[in-house]
Amino acid sequence: MTTPWQPLLDWWFGPGLTAAEVAAARSRLWFGKQDSQDSEARERFAGQVEQALAGGLGDWAEQPQGWLALILLLDQLPRMLHRDSPLAFAGDARARELVFAGLDTDKELALAPIQRVFVYLVLEHAEDLLLQDEALRRFVRLLDAAPAGERALFADYLDYAERHQRIIARFGRFPHRNAILGRASSEEELRFLEEPGSRF
Numbered sequence: 001m002t003t004p005w006q007p008l009l010d011w012w013f014g015p016g017l018t019a020a021e022v023a024a025a026r027s028r029l030w031f032g033k034q035d036s037q038d039s040e041a042r043e044r045f046a047g048q049v050e051q052a053l054a055g056g057l058g059d060w061a062e063q064p065q066g067w068l069a070l071i072l073l074l075d076q077l078p079r080m081l082h083r084d085s086p087l088a089f090a091g092d093a094r095a096r097e098l099v100f101a102g103l104d105t106d107k108e109l110a111l112a113p114i115q116r117v118f119v120y121l122v123l124e125h126a127e128d129l130l131l132q133d134e135a136l137r138r139f140v141r142l143l144d145a146a147p148a149g150e151r152a153l154f155a156d157y158l159d160y161a162e163r164h165q166r167i168i169a170r171f172g173r174f175p176h177r178n179a180i181l182g183r184a185s186s187e188e189e190l191r192f193l194e195e196p197g198s199r200f
Contacts, residue, residue, distance in 0.1 A: 005060055005069030008045055012072060012118075019114035019150050030076075033083070041080040049077045053091050064110035067102050068119065071095050075122045086181055095122045096131070113142055113150075117157055124164045127173045132165040164200070176200065 012029070016022035029037055051057050052073040060066030074091030082088045099122045102108060108116050116138075123135035139158040146154040167174060175189035176199040185193070192198050 003063075003066065004048075005066045008048070008069045008072060009065060011044065012076075013115065019112070019146075020153055022114045023153055038080045038083060041077055045073070045077055046081060049073050049081055049091075052094075053078065055094070061098055061102070064102075064107050067098065067107055068111055068115055071098055071119060071122060074098070075125065076118065084180055088180070089125075089177070092122070092125060096126060099123065113146065113154070116142060120161070124161050127168060127177075129165070129168050129172070132161075132168045135161050136165055160200075163197070167198075174200070 012026065013022050014025045016025050028034070048057065052070055057070055057073070060070040074095035078091050079088045082090070099119055102119070108119050111119070120135050120138040120142075123131045123138065126132065126135075136158070139154070139161045143151065143154040143158050164174075171189060171192070173183075175185055175193050177183070178185045178189065
């Protein structure tokens with residue numbers, strides 16, 4: 001019997017067996033920012049996203065795979081369904097709560113390393129230096145445990161975590177969100193936003 005979260009996990013991670021295979025097949029979906037992908041996410045999962053954002057589907061978190069899927073519904077999918085809108089971040093607070101509740105019980109250890117990336121990305125998305133530091137620690141552990149053939153992949157994820165952490169250490173927030181959230185940018189932030197790699 002298929003669990004209610006399995007279609008989302010199948011779509012997000014695909015059939016690959018190794019982290020390298022999964023990433024090669026799905027990185028464009030994860031980080032590509034394509035209208036067609038956003039439309040597919042909206043068509044297939046908008047109802048579940050809205051349920052999750054309204055506080056529903058909490059029973060999913062009882063199982064590690066359901067916990068992961070609920071995190072995706074709160075953290076990743078709103079960024080696709082509501083791109084460049086404040087609603088893109090509407091699930092972040094609940095996603096953080098779920099992540100810490102699961103980390104406290106080592107729930108992520110039941111997940112494949114490539115799946116854990118999307119648990120730790122919730123911390124990387126936070127405008128909070130302590131959470132950024134925790135994300136770094138988690139990505140370091142993933143890299144340390146990665147097999148030789150996948151170290152470059154997990155080193156890339158750590159590199160992105162380090163870049164996010166440096167921005168929060170410098171500004172206390174992500175300047176590229178300012179316009180979306182109606183926040184005024186400082187002159188230093190405006191100069192920073194002109195630099196390559198300042199937006200995620």
